[in-house]
Amino acid sequence: MVKLATPTCARRVSKRAWEIQNAFDELDVCGFESFTSWESKDHMSADIYHEQEYMLEMVQTREKSDKADLFSSLLKENSAGGEKAALSVREMVGNIFVLLVAGHETAAHTLCFTFLLLALHQEEQEKLFQQVEGLLPGGRAPTYEEMPLFTQAMAIYYETLRMYPPVTWIPKVCAEDTVLTATSADGTRTEQVPVHAGTNITVDVVGLHYNPRYWEEPSEFKPSRFIGEWNKDAFIPFSTGSHACLGRKFFEYEAIAILAMLISKYQIEIPTKDGETFEQKKARVLATTTAITLTPGHIPVTFRRRDS
Numbered sequence: 001m002v003k004l005a006t007p008t009c010a011r012r013v014s015k016r017a018w019e020i021q022n023a024f025d026e027l028d029v030c031g032f033e034s035f036t037s038w039e040s041k042d043h044m045s046a047d048i049y050h051e052q053e054y055m056l057e058m059v060q061t062r063e064k065s066d067k068a069d070l071f072s073s074l075l076k077e078n079s080a081g082g083e084k085a086a087l088s089v090r091e092m093v094g095n096i097f098v099l100l101v102a103g104h105e106t107a108a109h110t111l112c113f114t115f116l117l118l119a120l121h122q123e124e125q126e127k128l129f130q131q132v133e134g135l136l137p138g139g140r141a142p143t144y145e146e147m148p149l150f151t152q153a154m155a156i157y158y159e160t161l162r163m164y165p166p167v168t169w170i171p172k173v174c175a176e177d178t179v180l181t182a183t184s185a186d187g188t189r190t191e192q193v194p195v196h197a198g199t200n201i202t203v204d205v206v207g208l209h210y211n212p213r214y215w216e217e218p219s220e221f222k223p224s225r226f227i228g229e230w231n232k233d234a235f236i237p238f239s240t241g242s243h244a245c246l247g248r249k250f251f252e253y254e255a256i257a258i259l260a261m262l263i264s265k266y267q268i269e270i271p272t273k274d275g276e277t278f279e280q281k282k283a284r285v286l287a288t289t290t291a292i293t294l295t296p297g298h299i300p301v302t303f304r305r306r307d308s
């Protein structure tokens, strides 16, 4: 077992995220206590300063609104806690930052990839529809306790996250001297690789998720591989260890609720272009770029009402 630590720039998935992280480390984000002068914009670039301003504005506007979303609930709970329990505005902004940067884009892109994959694989969409119809006729949101019943939805999300992990590599620092064993692709040769404490390590999420040693036909969309027993060590979209994603359960519930409600009412489709083969359509629909996270292209998707 290698001891890896999360570097100070833990959430650095791009220079942009790193800049924002630096600016907000001072705001008690994720438990950092090193608050200095958060009003000062000397140490941060103009647009990050504006992002901070933007979040402050969001807090002020929402405090006056009666919206029933997560953000407003956070503010409401905060003021209900009384003087002692309440988070300061700084801490509030820190929490919003986490939801926005760590939780929004990752979840949004995963949902997009899921819709694209389901549009391409109508047979998987039909299986999901049948399960949702059986469990929740009428299309209400499942409760948290009902989540484990939605095996198809979970398998579809996991397969999406295996093939299109929003965070494609995870930066770590080796915490102590160690020796890694590298194995050749065919598994016949091994080599000992000494790694010293302080060495930067990149955990290659995509490399692991497409390794044929752990996944049969890794380039194929096969949600069924996540039903029954599967290799949990070879699946790390949320990372692993003490700094693994804090929002995993939040995302999983959110994702199942969205998928169950949506699929019960709509069929997801993407029109095929004239003369386009399935392989060509797949390459067009699933083309990616990497911004802060792995990003899908702008593909128009049709949500056809099932009762129309």
Ligand code: HEM
Pocket (backbone or CB within 6 Å): 006, 010, 030, 098, 099, 102, 103, 104, 106, 107, 110, 165, 166, 167, 170, 237, 238, 239, 240, 242, 243, 244, 245, 246, 247, 248, 250, 251
């Ligand atoms: C598909 C959805 C998501 C994916 C794939 C994802 C992935 C990740 C990854 C790879 C890390 C880095 C862990 C490490 O450094 O070892 C992380 C950290 C984190 N994520 Fe997520 N995440 C998702 C959704 C969310 C949501 C919805 C939230 C909040 C509501 C969230 C909050 C966090 C936080 C707070 C951390 C930092 C944990 C720490 O350093 O201790 N994430 N996430």
